Amino acid sequence: MTTPVNELGRSTSPYLLQHAGNPVAWREWSEAAFAEARERDVPVFLSVGYSACHWCHVMAHESFEDVATAEYLNEHFVCIKVDREERPDVDAIYMAATVGMTGQGGWPMSVFLTPEAEPFFCGTYFPKDARHGMASFRQVLESLQEAWRSKRDQIDGVGRRVVEQLGARHSAAGGELELDRAAQLLATDFDPVDGGFGGAPKFPPSMVLDFLLRHHRRTGSEDALRMVVQTCERMARGGMYDQLAGGFARYSVDGQWIVPHFEKMLYDNALLLDVYTQWWAITGEPLARRVAEETAEFLRTELRTPEGGFASALDADTEGAEGKYYVWTAAEIYAALPADDAAWVIELCDVTGTFEHGSSVLQLRQDPDDADRWQRVRATLREARTARTYPGRDDKVVAAWNGLAITALVRAGIVFGKPEYIDAATDAAELIRTTHLDPTTARLHRTSRDGVVGTAHGVLEDYAAFAHGCLTLFGVNGNIQWFETAQALLDRVLEQFVADGDYFDTAGDAEQLVWRPQDPTDNASPSGVSLAAEALSLLAGLTGSVRYEAAAEQALSASATIANRAPRFAGRALAVAETLAAGPLEIAIAGRSPELLQVAFTSAPWGTAIVQGAPGLAVPLMDGRSLVADRPAAYVCRKFTCRLPVPEPDALREQLS
Structure with missing residues (x-):
């Protein structure tokens, strides 16, 4: 038999390419890899991670770059490496198995499978040497190899039972989302001192904040607004936010938002840009605008790719040390600034050794008295x-996360009068449309890199988030291609991702895995089903289609159980439910008026269907919408029943108030 070789060198995933030089004979996820396992009668070692993952790098350095460990793996296993951001379907299945078998999950995820892809042993990070009660990776490998040889029937039985239990996890969802009760439950979990929900580590609760802002707008709840304001202020003034260049880290390891896990994710920053924009639209708070604009600039300057898309992430590590790019010692600040400025910054930014080796993240607990000096x-x-x-950059373009960025940048561009944001969003949308999308079938591919599309098919979140971005862009420029693209994507969602009333995360014509994942949880990023609910609701507002309206409500019902029990994990679903509870608005602007458009985006609730275009634009919401005395005019409607058109921005603002 030929000696196995590492096959990752031809991958388009930056994470897989990081492992292309390992002595481990890595395969990509494929039927051929499982066929090899069946032929050799050996188990599969599945390693799942992502490029910005600190402990993925640690395990790689300790074990996957070690020749002796690699030789043992190559002899006794078929080794498959998966980028969780490229294949969220594979990740979802085996993370569910890992959590079910061990009670916890995380990355790197280390799963051992039968040649039929059934998991029989799961874990996360294994150290090279045994410590703190953890077996070494080599001990795990040797134990599993011995069990494979001597207890094969038991292993096969475990794998079959795990798959059966995964298939039984789904229970029929239904019912209404209890919005007032959700807000009350969130208040009981709210940290009244430092903001956020729960204890350390704290993740930015973007979707929950979105829900609370929409809830405040509908009900006037001051408690909802207070939770948003305190959380947004503390996050923006702490070390989790890059005070020098904008952009949020993935989470804070402490409960005070001081010391971050330094990786920066596109989806986090897109979602937070949208939250801070909405906060400013409601309150006019200067901090909200500053942070929103700095975060938009972070997207444009540090995550844009040469092809016009947005890269997935920046690494936490540089030169093998986490956060090294971002932290400062007092001596480094004195070396960079005149002495009086250095002393001022050290006090202003709390440089007291909050991180490691006497270094500090920079905080800005209050606005400086001398704003010009601070900027200098x-x-x-x-x-x-x-x-x-x-930091290393994962420059693959993910359709779903670019969809989130498109929506956030378009809204911010209109609200703040920044056309460059809309230009950046348009470039990203063009890249996804021309590179990721098959115009004949409306099949969407999830990733691309350097303008080359990846092999992974899009999952539900890709279709829904990009469709939402297209509809938001269409609302601004009236270019019918964005409407048609979104409608084609959402029609395919209804054809391929819905079966017997249930929404699934993978298409019916996609690769058949051991379990068809469906997860309504809004976790680090919105679930596919809650994104679908929002996009379908927006499409229903533009078309008046009962079919799309019913599909949106059906999608939303999938989140009812979790929303009513644990609203922290259903933030986007609750936000969409707020829009529907308010009686979703439609705004048609006949003609082109930047002033009317800005009022519409700023004063109308998030989730409003908005379109601006020439009278006669081929979308139902624009039917019969004409200029008023040869001037652009706005029509505020509910269920296509409209108030009198208004050509003046103040009159539109009054109608929306």
Whole structure:
């Protein structure tokens, strides 16, 4: 038999390419890899991670770069490496198995499978040497190899039972989302001192904040707004936010938002950009606008790819050390600034050794008295930081996360009068439309890199998030191709992702895995089904289609159980339910008026169907919408029943109030 070789060098995933030089004979996820396992009669070792994952790097350095470990793996296993961001379907299945078997999950995820892809042993990070009660990776491998040889029937039985239990996890969902009760439950879990929900580690609760803002807008709840304001202020003023260049880290390891896990994800920053924009639209708070604009600039300057899309993430590590690019010692600040400025910044930004080796993340607990001085020293420190090694960037373009960024940038571009944001969103949408989308079948591919489309098919979140981005962009420019693209994507959702009334995360004509995943949880990013509910609701507002309206309500009902029991994990679903509870608005602007458009986006609740275009634009909401005395005019409607058109921005603002 030929010696196995590492096959990751031809991958388009930056994470897989990081492992292309390992002595482990890695395969990509494929039927051929499982066929090899059947032929050799050996188990499969499945390793799942992502490029910005700190502990993935640690396990790679300790074990996958070790020749002796690699030789043992190659002899006794078929080794498959998966990028969880490229194949969320595979990740979802085996993460469910890992949590079910061990009570916890995380990455790197290490799962051992039969050649039929059934999991029989699951874990996460295994150290090279045994410590703290953890077996070493080599001990795990040897134990499993011995069990495979001597207890094969038991292993096969475990694998079959796990798959059966995964298939039984789904229970029929239904019912209404109890919005007032959800807000009350969130209040009981709210941290009244530092904001956020629960204890450390704290993740930015973007979707919950979105729900609370929409809830405040509908009900006037001051408690809902208070939770948003305190959380947004604490996050933006802590070390989790990059005070020099904008952009949020993935989470805070402490409960005070001081020390982050330094990786920066596209989806986090897109969602938070949208939250801070909405916060400003409701209250006019200057901090909200500053953070929104800085986060939009972070997307445009640090995550844009040459092809016009947005890269997935920036690594936490540089030169093998987490956060090294972002933290400062007092001595480094004195080296970069005049002494009086350095002393001022050290006090202002709380440089007291909050991280490691006497270094600190920069915080900005209050706005400086001298704003011009802060901007000057901020620019100097930012320039000095460029001499450091820049974090690695995962430059693959993910359709779903670009869809989130498109929506957030378009809204921010209109609300703040920043056309460059809309230009960036348009470029990203063009890349997804021309590179990821098959125009004949409306099949969407999930990823691309360097303008080359990946092999993974889109999952539900890709279709729904990109469709929502297209509809938001259409509302601004009236370009019918974005409406048609979104409608084709959502028609395919209804054809391929819904069966017997249930929404699934993978298409009916996609690769058949051991279990068809469906997860309504809004976790680090919105679930596919809650994104579908919002996109379908928006499409129903533009078309008046009962079919799309019913499909949106059906999608939303999938989240009812979790929303009513644990609203922290159903934030996007609750936000969409708020829009529907308010009686969703439609706004048609006949003609082109930047002023009317800005009022519509700023003063109308998030989730409103908005379209601006020439009279006669071929979308039902624009039927019969004409200019008024040869001037652009806005029509505010509910269920296509409209108030008198208004050409003046103040009159539109009054109608929306």
